Amino acid sequence: MPGRKQFDVDEALDRAMRVFWERGYADASLDTLGTATGLGRGSLYGAFGNKDALFRSCLDRYASRYGTHHEEALTAHAGDPARAVEAFLEATLARIEDPSLPTGCLIAQSAAQSATLEEDSGARVRALLEGQRRRVRAALAPAPAEGHVLDELATYVVAVNQSLAVLSRAGTPVSELRAVARLARTTVADTLARAADGGGRPPA
Known part of the structure; x- marks a missing residue:
């Protein structure tokens, strides 16, 4: 039919996403993107507009x-903030361990x-990070702690x-990344426990 796109838009986006993920924005040239997507x-x-x-x-x-x-991962453990955080980080580790995917994280790399x-793209990256922070904050909300502690x-x-993604890209073994995730879960659990006991803000 006249005017109908002769390619799969979703597949082209997936291929372009992989280029940005592997190379980063600066090194993802239009020629490379064209080769990956099969599009001139x-x-x-x-x-899609410009790059x-x-x-x-x-x-x-x-x-x-x-x-x-x-x-x-977060909503599966509603009411158990420490477990929700553990599951949240486990979702990242599962992606890192997937051999079919590039290392790291597109958002972290960006x-x-x-x-x-460009300004609009930088703003989009910041918005995605803030959205992630808001989702984690919502999962922590049931904990008996002051707002600033949860923030x-x-x-x-x-x-x-984000550090897990950066370290994975640098070649850090998954076993070490899992140790980081375990320590993070313990830190969250201990901080919330102190808050519940009236300990308030964690030590600096």
Whole structure:
């Protein structure tokens, strides 16, 4: 039919997402993206806009696909914040261990390359990180602790989560990453226990 796209948009996005994931925004050239997707520059621009717009579409696709696993992990343990955090980090480790996927995390890699991103793309990366922090904060909400303690814990958990991705990209063994995740879970559990006992804010 006239005007009908002669390619699978979802498949093209998946392939472009993998290029950005493996190479980072700066090193994902239009030629490389075209080779990966099988599309010429004209088709890429026609379907997705410019490189920056395509990158944002890939970020959203990544967040939708893998963010769902994190959301399910958190909600599966409603009322048990420490267990929810453990499951949240386990979702990241499961992705890291998947041999069919690139190492690291597209969002973590993009955050590290923020200086190379256009303003809109940088804002999208920050928004995705903030969304992750809000989901973790919601999972911590049932804990009997002051709001500022839960806020700090949520930021801490997101920081650990992103660190797991960065360390995996640097070749850190999964066994060591799991040790980091266990310590994070213990830190959250101990902090919440102190708060429940009236200990308040964790020591600096």
